[in-house]
Amino acid sequence: MKIAVCIKQVPDSTQVKVDPKTGTLIRAGVPSILNPYDHFALEAALALKEKNGGEVIVVSMGPSQAKSVIRLAQALGADTGILLCDRVFAGSDTWATAYALSRALRKIGKLDLIICGQMAIDGDTAQTGPAVAQMLHLPQITFCEKIDVRNRTLRAKKHIDDGFEVLEATLPVLCTMTMPHDYKPKYPSFPAVARSEAKPFELWTAQDVGAEEQYCGLNGSPTRVDRVYAPPQRKPGAVINGSAAELADRLVEILKKECFVK
Amino acid sequence: MIEISQSCIGCSKCVKACPFGAMHMEGKKAAADEKCTLCGACVQACPVQCISISRKDEVADLSAFKGVWVYIETSETASGEKFVKGVGHELLSAGRGLADTLGEELCAVLLGSGVEGLSGELASYGADKVYLADDAALNDYNTDLYATVLVAMISKYKPSVVLYPSTYVGRDIAPRIASELYVGLTADCTGLAIKEGNLLQTRPAFGGNIMADILSPKTRPQMATVRPNVLKKNAPDSSRTAQVVRETFSLDAKSARVKLVERKRNENVCGGKIDEASIIVSGGRGMKDAAGFAVIQELADTLGGAVGASRAAVDMGLKPKANQVGQSGTTVCPKLYIAAGISGAVQHIVGMSASDVIVAINKDPNAPIFNVAKYALVGDAHQILPRVTEAVKKAKGC
Numbered sequence: 001m002k003i004a005v006c007i008k009q010v011p012d013s014t015q016v017k018v019d020p021k022t023g024t025l026i027r028a029g030v031p032s033i034l035n036p037y038d039h040f041a042l043e044a045a046l047a048l049k050e051k052n053g054g055e056v057i058v059v060s061m062g063p064s065q066a067k068s069v070i071r072l073a074q075a076l077g078a079d080t081g082i083l084l085c086d087r088v089f090a091g092s093d094t095w096a097t098a099y100a101l102s103r104a105l106r107k108i109g110k111l112d113l114i115i116c117g118q119m120a121i122d123g124d125t126a127q128t129g130p131a132v133a134q135m136l137h138l139p140q141i142t143f144c145e146k147i148d149v150r151n152r153t154l155r156a157k158k159h160i161d162d163g164f165e166v167l168e169a170t171l172p173v174l175c176t177m178t179m180p181h182d183y184k185p186k187y188p189s190f191p192a193v194a195r196s197e198a199k200p201f202e203l204w205t206a207q208d209v210g211a212e213e214q215y216c217g218l219n220g221s222p223t224r225v226d227r228v229y230a231p232p233q234r235k236p237g238a239v240i241n242g243s244a245a246e247l248a249d250r251l252v253e254i255l256k257k258e259c260f261v262k
Numbered sequence: 263m264i265e266i267s268q269s270c271i272g273c274s275k276c277v278k279a280c281p282f283g284a285m286h287m288e289g290k291k292a293a294a295d296e297k298c299t300l301c302g303a304c305v306q307a308c309p310v311q312c313i314s315i316s317r318k319d320e321v322a323d324l325s326a327f328k329g330v331w332v333y334i335e336t337s338e339t340a341s342g343e344k345f346v347k348g349v350g351h352e353l354l355s356a357g358r359g360l361a362d363t364l365g366e367e368l369c370a371v372l373l374g375s376g377v378e379g380l381s382g383e384l385a386s387y388g389a390d391k392v393y394l395a396d397d398a399a400l401n402d403y404n405t406d407l408y409a410t411v412l413v414a415m416i417s418k419y420k421p422s423v424v425l426y427p428s429t430y431v432g433r434d435i436a437p438r439i440a441s442e443l444y445v446g447l448t449a450d451c452t453g454l455a456i457k458e459g460n461l462l463q464t465r466p467a468f469g470g471n472i473m474a475d476i477l478s479p480k481t482r483p484q485m486a487t488v489r490p491n492v493l494k495k496n497a498p499d500s501s502r503t504a505q506v507v508r509e510t511f512s513l514d515a516k517s518a519r520v521k522l523v524e525r526k527r528n529e530n531v532c533g534g535k536i537d538e539a540s541i542i543v544s545g546g547r548g549m550k551d552a553a554g555f556a557v558i559q560e561l562a563d564t565l566g567g568a569v570g571a572s573r574a575a576v577d578m579g580l581k582p583k584a585n586q587v588g589q590s591g592t593t594v595c596p597k598l599y600i601a602a603g604i605s606g607a608v609q610h611i612v613g614m615s616a617s618d619v620i621v622a623i624n625k626d627p628n629a630p631i632f633n634v635a636k637y638a639l640v641g642d643a644h645q646i647l648p649r650v651t652e653a654v655k656k657a658k659g660c
Contacts, residue, residue, distance in 0.1 A: 011468075094449075098441060122468055124589075125449035126433050130405075131441035137306045139519035140405055142434045155523070160430045161347075162337070162535075163527040169520040181576060181583050181590065222446030226462065226475040231612070237620075237636035239627070247641045248649030251621065252657070254637050258619050260541065260565060260598050261654050 001054030001149065001171075003045045003113045004105055006132070007038040007073060009066040010122040034069040037117025040179040043186060045115050046077040048149055055079045057108060061089055061100050067201070075188035075196035082108070086205040091218030094123075098131030100216060103209035105136060113154065114174040118143055129176035139169045142176045264294045264304075269312040279307030281410055281511040301414040302442050306406065307517070327482035329421040330361040331393075333412070334372045334384060335431050340527075344377050348538060349427040349490035351387045356454055356493040357425055358388035363456045366422065367391055370504070371415065373408055375401035378506070385504035387496065392506045393419070399513035402525075403431050406518045409438045411511055416443065421483045423461050425454075428487040436487050446478025447485040452492045460484065470589050470612035491537060491595035492616055528584060536585060541567030541598045544587055544614070545643075547574040548603020548624065554644060555580050558602060561651045564658075570594065570614075572604045588613035602643035606631025623647075 011030045034042075045056045058073040060066050061084040070081035084104050092100065105114060114136075119126035126142070133140035141147075144156040145164070152171045157164055159178055188196070206216055214220060240250055255261040272290035279285075284297035285304055292313070294304075305313045332353040336344045354370060361368040370389040372380060374396065381392045395411050412435065416424065424439075426432035428450045440447035452473075453464035461484040463476045478484040536542055543562040545555050555569070562569045571581035573588055587594050589609035599617035604610060606622070606629055614620070615634045622635035623643040632638040639646065 094437065094447065095441060095444065098437075123449075124467060127437035127440070127447060127449055130434060130437035134409075134438045134441040137302075137308075137311070140434070140438070141520055143430055158430075160525070160527075163525065165522060165526075166524040167520050168523050173520075181573070181586070222440075222444065222478050222481040223448060224477050224479060226457075226477045228472060228474045231466065231470065231473050231608075236633050237638060239632065239638045239640065241640050244641055244645035245649060247623075247639045248646045248653065251623075251637075251639060251646065251650050252653040254621065255565075255598075255650075255654065256657070258598065260619075261657050 001048065001052050001112045002057070002110055003048060003054060003115065004057045004059055004108060004111050005038070005042050005045045005073070005078065006101055006114065006116040006129070007042065007058050007060045007069055008035045008117075008120045009033070009060065009062055009069040010035045010120050032065070032068070034072055034185075035117050035120045036183070036185060037119060037121070037177060037179055039117075039185040040183055041115045041117045041177040042073050042076060042078065044147055044177055045113075048113070048147070049077070052149055054112075057082065059101060059104050059108070060084065061092070061097060061104075070201065071193075071196055072188070074199045074201075075193045076186065079199065081199065081201045082204055083202070084204050084209065086216075088206045088213050088216045091221060092216065093221035093223045094125050094127035094131055095222055096216055096220040098128050098135055099220065100206070100209070100211050101128070102132050102135035103211045104204060105132065107204070107209045112152075112171045113149070114138070114172070115147075116174070116176045118176045118178045126176070129174060133174035136174070138172055138174045140174045140176070141167050141169065143178045144175050145178055145180070147175055147177075263315070264298055264300060265314050266292050266294070267312040267314070269310055271310055271312075273309060275307045275309060276304035276313060278514070279303045279517055281414065281513055283512065299414040299417050301410050301417065303410045303517075306519075324480075324482050327420045327422040329367045329369050329419065330357045330364065330423040331369045331371050331416075331421040331425065331483070332357045332389070333424065333426045333432065333435075334370050334380075335427050335429060336372075336374050336377060336380065344374060344380065346380050346383055347427065347429070348495075349429065349488075350384070351495040351498070352490065352493045353425050353427060353488055354384065354387035354389055355496040356488070357423075358496065360423060360454060360456055360461070361390075364422065364459070369393055369421065371412070373400050373411055375399075381504060381506050383498070385502045386498035386500050388502070389504045392504050393509060394506055395509045395511060397511060397513050399515040402522050404518045404522075405434055405438060405520060407513055407515070408435055409442070411509075411513070412439055413442050414511070415509060416483060424483045424485045426485070426487045428489045432487045436485060440485050443483075445481040445483060445485055446476075447487070448476040448478070449487050451486045451488045454486065454488065454493070461486065466612055470608045489593050491593045536568045536570050536587065536594050537592050539568035539594070540596050541565050542570045542587070542594055542596045542617075543567055543600045543602065544570030544572065544604060545575055545580070545602050546572035546604030547578065548605070548643065549575065549580065550603075552580065554603070557644060557647045557651075561600070561647050561654075564651050564654050565598075567596070567598070570599075572610050573607070601631050601635070602647060604631050605629045606634070
């Protein structure tokens with residue numbers, strides 16, 4: 001089975017702060033990590049490889065530093081790493097990102113399964129996976145918690161708003177993975193990191209994957225960022241101090257005044 | 263334009279896949295006639311990728327696109343009765359304002375089987391028109407079939423704006439359609455407005471640390487998914503009526519490539535569903551243990567509300583994920599939100615800050631939750647809440 005996993009290097013959003021004066025992100029000193037949803041997607045791919053045999057190819061689009069997350073994926077067990085890296089990709093929105101990735105996936109060819117994280121934690125859009133599926137005309141199953149393949153049939157347990165569904169599709173399919181809230185990513189051992197250096201790694205440009213410049217990067221992106229700013233602060237209300245009994249009395253008064261208790 | 267290359271093998275799968283009967287065989291090659299809506303169903307069905315659709319020349323005239331559309335998501339009760347999800351009312355209410363600003367129609371788009379009876383409800387929330395695709399094949403949501411129908415309807419009627427709920431279904435289908443049509447799509451919006459004739463879409467990013475305003479100035483329709491429980495719904499006006507426009511398709515449920523094997527809906531989420539509750543009492547790390555959450559539960563029961571939890575409390579195993587409020591849980595917008603022992607990480611605040619009245623109780627006077635609270639009580643919730651529960655019980659005479 002030939003599986004591709006789309007991964008992204010992201011700033012650790014739990015550590016991002018906003019400059020209150022300029023409203024811009026303070027990224028200095030914020031570590032870059034493998035997007036946690038992609039980390040989970042990679043582990044799902046490696047588990048399928050373990051069970052069914054085959055190969056796992058990781059694909060990322062990003063600046064040259066993004067090579068580090070590809071190497072991490074390879075240390076965890078991915079066979080081949082491909083980094084789409086080209087100045088013309090700069091400023092891509094989800095449409096243009098999906099376009100570039102779909103060109104690369106087409107070039108890899110003969111894929112049985114494409115797995116993406118449901119979203120990247122820096123953008124939180126969850127749009128790139130389904131957009132890639134459409135561009136490759138593949139069926140999609142999004143927000144999967146668990147996937148399994150038997151006799152070229154993929155079975156997925158996916159989240160819906162008020163529960164879950166089990167869906168089936170014949171390969172090839174694209175899946176996006178959600179992750180359990182208590183998910184702890186696995187990290188490779190030292191020898192595995194050393195061994196990964198010898199695994200095949202390729203850098204592909206827009207031209208290598210036949211991506212037309214008019215559809216790439218900022219120019220190819222239908223959306224534009226008009227303005228970025230710090231979230232508006234709600235005006236702080238009344239601060240109330242006192243003993244527990246006094247505070248309880250005050251809260252009951254408040255509930256009556258606001259008509260929650262009559 | 264639809265193009266069929268010489269590599270066509272004459273298998274005729276596209277003829278069967280076309281919902282409009284526009285594909286036929288000319289000799290041993292496939293061909294499309296004028297009934298083609300560029301919906302792309304044939305492109306998906308072709309085993310040798312010989313069919314391509316190019317659209318770039320067709321979106322040049324933006325003024326040809328008119329009307330604000332809202333994709334209506336339905337669900338069903340345990341007894342199988344279809345109903346409009348609450349977020350549909352919110353989107354129609356917001357869409358009404360956008361349509362009035364633009365001087366265009368507000369249209370609801372309703373797909374399903376046996377759903378026509380819901381049209382009146384959509385009119386009461388502001389829809390001028392209901393585009394209805396009522397077909398047995400659309401009984402259950404399916405990405406392939408729903409996307410085919412929506413792409414065809416959008417291509418035919420050319421709306422300027424299409425809004426989807428930012429639910430599991432909305433987030434599954436909207437990117438598929440945006441990608442097919444090559445139009446801009448903004449995810450998980452918390453605000454919508456019109457700026458110089460364009461849709462201004464406001465959304466949080468970086469886990470709620472930052473807000474961004476997004477435009478899709480050169481493509482139509484402008485599409486957005488909108489988070490439930492953020493935009494305010496208008497009071498329904500039952501005197502309003504809408505024109506129902508029926509769209510028929512020859513759909514084959516078997517052409518769906520993904521099949522539903524099983525569906526399980528959680529009937530009883532612990533302590534009531536938080537996304538629809540008008541009162542929520544939430545606990546965080548500060549509630550420490552099960553005994554702390556028992557205090558929360560008792561107050562919630564007494565007030566007739568639901569129990570919420572911060573991510574920290576969910577991670578500690580004090581409440582299931584279904585009760586989690588915040589960026590990676592559920593966004594809520596109750597009339598009253600009581601946050602007990604919750605410090606107020608930005609990821610939590612983006613999920614509850616639209617609540618009407620926020621009461622926060624925390625021992626730390628510098629807890630960030632106090633920045634969004636109307637009433638900030640500096641103290642220990644373990645000691646305060648049982649007293650409040652007793653007093654409320656007494657006031658209610660029970």
